[in-house]
Amino acid sequence: xxxxxxxxxxxxxxxxxxxxxxxxxxxxxxxxxxxxxxxxxxxxxxxxxxxxxxxxxxxxxxxxxxxxxxxxxxxxxxxxxxxxxxxxxxxxxxxxxxxxxxxxxxxxxxxxxxxxxxxxxxxxxxxxxxxxxxxxxxxxxxxxxxxxxxxxxxxxxxxxxxxxxxxxxxxxxxxxxxxxxxxxxxxxxxxxxxxxxxxxxxx
Numbered sequence: 001x002x003x004x005x006x007x008x009x010x011x012x013x014x015x016x017x018x019x020x021x022x023x024x025x026x027x028x029x030x031x032x033x034x035x036x037x038x039x040x041x042x043x044x045x046x047x048x049x050x051x052x053x054x055x056x057x058x059x060x061x062x063x064x065x066x067x068x069x070x071x072x073x074x075x076x077x078x079x080x081x082x083x084x085x086x087x088x089x090x091x092x093x094x095x096x097x098x099x100x101x102x103x104x105x106x107x108x109x110x111x112x113x114x115x116x117x118x119x120x121x122x123x124x125x126x127x128x129x130x131x132x133x134x135x136x137x138x139x140x141x142x143x144x145x146x147x148x149x150x151x152x153x154x155x156x157x158x159x160x161x162x163x164x165x166x167x168x169x170x171x172x173x174x175x176x177x178x179x180x181x182x183x184x185x186x187x188x189x190x191x192x193x194x195x196x197x198x199x200x201x202x203x
Contacts, residue, residue: 024062024072026052031069032114040066040125067127070118074135080106082142092150096168097195104175104187112179112187119173119180136173140165167198 030051034043045066049059063069084102088095107115122128143165151157171194178185 020062023052023054023058027054027059027062028069028072028114029110031066032117035070035121036117040121040128067125067131070121070128071131071135074138078139078142082146085146092147092164093195093199095150096164097191100168100172100191100195101188103172104191115176116179116183119176136169139169143168171195171198 027048031043031048034047034051038047043066045059046056048066048069049056052059063072081099081103084106085095085099088098090098104112118128118132122132140162144161147161147164148157151160154160171191174194175185175187175190178190179187
């Protein structure tokens with residue numbers, strides 16, 4: 001999102017995009033607040049729109065259903081993670097560890113809190129759980145492709161690649177899950193310990 005104050009020389013399209021971004025963020029905050037306080041199933045689209053001070057029609061300009069609010073930025077987050085991963089010029093596990101750490105470091109307090117909240121909401125709704133599973137498959141597919149590229153020609157690659165992908169994603173998911181059940185759990189500590197364990201198994 002653009003930074004700095006708005007001024008008369010900002011192109012109109014830039015102003016429109018900025019307003020869209022602000023409205024979308026307001027809807028996400030409202031949704032997470034309501035899902036956390038009154039539950040996913042009990043919250044309606046009308047509730048979210050009212051909390052964000054927009055119309056119901058405005059909600060549907062940005063999202064197709066209330067569950068879409070939860071993972072609306074998943075594609076962007078995946079893109080950001082793999083951009084970080086592509087920059088790493090380290091052994092495979094060290095590069096994955098560094099990318100996961102950098103990914104978490106790039107999330108502000110609100111994003112981390114929403115990630116933990118998403119984990120809590122997910123276990124209470126089959127709809128959200130199904131959505132999370134579909135997103136997880138996308139992450140795994142790209143992680144596995146990365147591992148295959150790094151270990152091309154290695155023995156048992158058809159077993160190693162999906163295992164490394166799943167274990168890497170598992171470390172990140174565990175950090176969010178522990179933070180969800182025990183607020184204040186340091187994400188980085190969980191990630192560091194997880195990759196130390198993976199390294200010990202790999203050595």
